[in-house]
Amino acid sequence: MSTSALYRTQITHLRRAPVHHYFEQRGYCWYVDLDDMPRLPKWLRPFANFEARDHFTGPVQPGQTLRDRVDEFLADRGISLPGGRVTALMQARVLGYVFNPLSIFWCHDADGVVRHVIAEVHNTYGGRHAYLLPPTGDQPVAVKKQLYVSPFNEVEGYYLVRAPQPGEELDVSISLHRDNAPAFVATLQGSRRRATARQLVKLQLVAPVAPLMGAFWIRVQGITLWARKVPVVPRVAVAHRERVGQL
Structure with missing residues (x-):
């Protein structure tokens, strides 16, 4: 697992309207080279x-392979990176279950320069959408929201995504902006650790079945917001508006 790393993470969500709601969750995620994926002991x-x-x-x-999927995504947009590597921040499957609310791919050219960033968002309903972003380092970049993620947010507005490639520290943030509404802000921060068998075992003790627990806590927060009478945006209504907009 020489080119891989693990990050012990803290995720925060802050909603300011129509109610103030904040939560944070601890976990971990992987940082990998898609051409040199971790090779773990069988057990x-x-x-x-x-x-x-x-x-x-x-x-x-x-x-x-996953690298093939990235290359296919880029090729569909007229982009080719021959000889370049792709590094990624993501959750792995644990005991057969995976949930990646946010995966980030940094696409390098043959000289090692980051040319494109892909931020892939998953919701708890099985939907996913990948956003192609320019490499802006520590500066945020705006992109139009395209995926129904939360039952308490319309598919409208835009994200400001700040996704610098992680080093010893991981510091990613995404904020959702809509007209006349305070921003909804999510952050992902963490500290780098060596990707060793011992480290992975330790993380199973402090953050067991991390993907499943992440999905569970998102659903708990949804129930909390529903109990506080936050208006729900049905998925059926969103899908209908999307179909009408395509006619």
């Missing part, structure tokens, strides 16, 4: 498995 593989089908849309072709 540890159930706790860190990476599968191509967990990212991007469309059917997975036989033998297709």
Whole structure:
């Protein structure tokens, strides 16, 4: 696992309207090179498995890797990075379960310069959308929201995404902005640790089945907001408006 790293993370969500609501959650995530994925001992593989089908849309072709999926996504947008590597921040499957609220891919050219960033968002309903971003380092970049993520937010407005490539520290933030509404802000921060078998075992003790617990706590927060009478935006209504807009 020489080129991989683990980050012990803290995730925060802050909503200011129509009620003030804040929560934070501890966990961990992987930082990997898609051309040199972690090779774990057999007995540890159930706790860190990476599968191509967990990212991007469309059917997975036989033998297709996650790197192939990234290259396909870029090619569909007229982009080619021959000789460049792709590094990624993501959750692994743990005991067969995965939930990646946010995965980030840094796409380098042959000289090692980051040329594109892909921020892929997943919701708890199985939907996903990948946003292609320019490499802005520590500066935020704006992108139009395209995916129904929360039952308490319309599919409107835009995100400001700040996603510098992580080093010893991880510091990513996304804020949702809409007309006449305070921003909804989510942050992902963490400290780098060596990706060793011992470290992974330790993380299973302090953050067991991390992807499942992440999905669980998001649902708990949703129930809390519903109990506080925050208006719900039904998925059916959103899907109908999207179909009408395409006619």
